[in-house]
Amino acid sequence: VKTFKSSGLPAAVLAACALAAPATAQAAPGQVTVRVEGAAATLQPQTTVTTAAGSFTKRGPCSATSAGGALELATGGDWDGSYSAAFGQSVERIRTENYPLAGPEPRYWSLWVNGRPSELGACSRELDPGDEVLFFVDCYGAGCVSPAPLRATGPASATVGVPFTVRVEALAASGAATPAAGATVSGAGAPAVTGADGTATVTPAAAGALTLRVERPASVRTALTVLVGEPAARAVAPARPAAPAPDRSAPAARLLGIREGDRFSRRRAPRVVRARVTADPSGLSVVKLRLTRRTADGCAYLSGRLERFRRARCGRGAYFRVGSSTSVSYLLPTRLTPGRYVLDVIAVDRAGNRDPLARGRNRVVFLVR
Numbered sequence: 475v476k477t478f479k480s481s482g483l484p485a486a487v488l489a490a491c492a493l494a495a496p497a498t499a500q501a502a503p504g505q506v507t508v509r510v511e512g513a514a515a516t517l518q519p520q521t522t523v524t525t526a527a528g529s530f531t532k533r534g535p536c537s538a539t540s541a542g543g544a545l546e547l548a549t550g551g552d553w554d555g556s557y558s559a560a561f562g563q564s565v566e567r568i569r570t571e572n573y574p575l576a577g578p579e580p581r582y583w584s585l586w587v588n589g590r591p592s593e594l595g596a597c598s599r600e601l602d603p604g605d606e607v608l609f610f611v612d613c614y615g616a617g618c619v620s621p622a623p624l625r626a627t628g629p630a631s632a633t634v635g636v637p638f639t640v641r642v643e644a645l646a647a648s649g650a651a652t653p654a655a656g657a658t659v660s661g662a663g664a665p666a667v668t669g670a671d672g673t674a675t676v677t678p679a680a681a682g683a684l685t686l687r688v689e690r691p692a693s694v695r696t697a698l699t700v701l702v703g704e705p706a707a708r709a710v711a712p713a714r715p716a717a718p719a720p721d722r723s724a725p726a727a728r729l730l731g732i733r734e735g736d737r738f739s740r741r742r743a744p745r746v747v748r749a750r751v752t753a754d755p756s757g758l759s760v761v762k763l764r765l766t767r768r769t770a771d772g773c774a775y776l777s778g779r780l781e782r783f784r785r786a787r788c789g790r791g792a793y794f795r796v797g798s799s800t801s802v803s804y805l806l807p808t809r810l811t812p813g814r815y816v817l818d819v820i821a822v823d824r825a826g827n828r829d830p831l832a833r834g835r836n837r838v839v840f841l842v843r
């Protein structure tokens with residue numbers, strides 16, 4: 475109970491009464507926060523505003539760098555109050571809640587700055603950058619039990635599924651903060667209730683800005699925002715290894731044992747086709763062979779499926795698979811009869827790159843007489 479026993483005045487006012495109303499110099503403009511807790515709901519969640527130098531007129535002049543100036547910015551001017559020559563501008567209405575100082579209801583907008591009651595009216599209480607302004611509904615007169623503003627602290631950031639501690643304190647007009655037991659912390663799953671030490675454990679279920687509501691009977695509610703991130707495994711997914719540069723080079727096959735322009739007797743004609751293929755980063759898919767023969771009678775090509783030469787129009791011929799390793803050895807199914815032969819070996823890698831024909835390397839022309 476913060477009422478003054480003989481007069482029924484709140485301690486805030488008594489504390490303020492101890493001092494004469496000083497004429498204060500204007501503070502430096504800067505960022506301050508404003509929060510307005512109404513009788514049943516938060517009328518202005520904590521809002522950061524940047525004050526500017528100068529003054530404006532409400533019912534009377536109000537310093538723009540004062541608590542009244544910050545309230546003006548935070549609410550977009552949605553407040554009002556009477557003006558007295560003695561004490562200046564009062565705050566009687568904020569948004570939808572109106573508590574005239576002259577009554578009849580024994581309630582008023584109490585003004586606290588940085589966890590302490592202001593000893594000056596809103597438009598006289600100059601702010602420094604970083605100051606925290608709180609307006610809440612207080613009472614006066616017989617039977618008034620002033621609510622204690624709650625202060626909640628916790629980590630700036632947390633992780634989904636990882637419990638963290640919220641510490642709740644009750645603030646006194648003297649500035650003293652004591653652990654607030656029995657305060658409900660809600661917003662993340664089932665509400666948690668603070669123990670005797672004023673702490674509660676909260677486990678965030680989802681990533682994002684988590685705003686926790688903190689309330690307790692006969693206390694001024696507050697809120698706490700914690701930035702919740704995904705668990706490390708998901709949030710900081712191991713940087714995927716940079717995709718390797720796409721493979722655009724083909725493997726190269728080289729025929730061995732038979733050289734371009736070779737002439738063989740029938741007896742010495744090749745029986746085996748051998749080739750070596752360069753290793754390929756994508757891996758070899760297939761090594762194919764094509765052997766065509768031209769004679770005075772016409773043309774033919776070696777059919778891999780039939781394992782014999784098949785007549786065909788000159789210039790025609792089909793490849794057939796002879797392996798997929800870097801070392802190829804293919805036993806010709808028949809002895810080579812006289813003619814002019816064109817032997818092609820090509821390799822294709824798994825990226826689809828196909829070895830181009832190069833005379834003397836993977837294409838040789840030879841004669842069998």
Ligand code: B12
Nearest residue numbers: 490491495561562563564565575576584585592593594595
């Ligand atoms: C009683 C009182 C209150 C009561 C008034 C309601 C009631 N029906 O009793 C309540 C508890 C509501 C109150 C609140 C505040 N008060 Co007062 N209050 C007084 C006190 C002790 C007596 C006023 C009085 O009854 N005078 C006799 C009657 C017949 O004259 P009146 O002109 O009609 O009185 C009215 C005004 O004083 C007005 N009033 C009361 N306080 C304030 C404060 C400001 C800034 C303004 C503009 C008007 C105002 O309410 C009275 C009733 O309608 C004076 C101290 C004093 N010696 O004057 C401090 C006093 C006026 N209050 C003061 C303060 C700081 C406040 C608060 C800002 C405290 C706070 N931190 O929240 C709040 C006002 C917030 C707001 N919403 O604007 C200071 C003002 C200092 C200044 N120069 O700016 C004073 C001078 C105390 C002091 N010496 O520090 N107060």
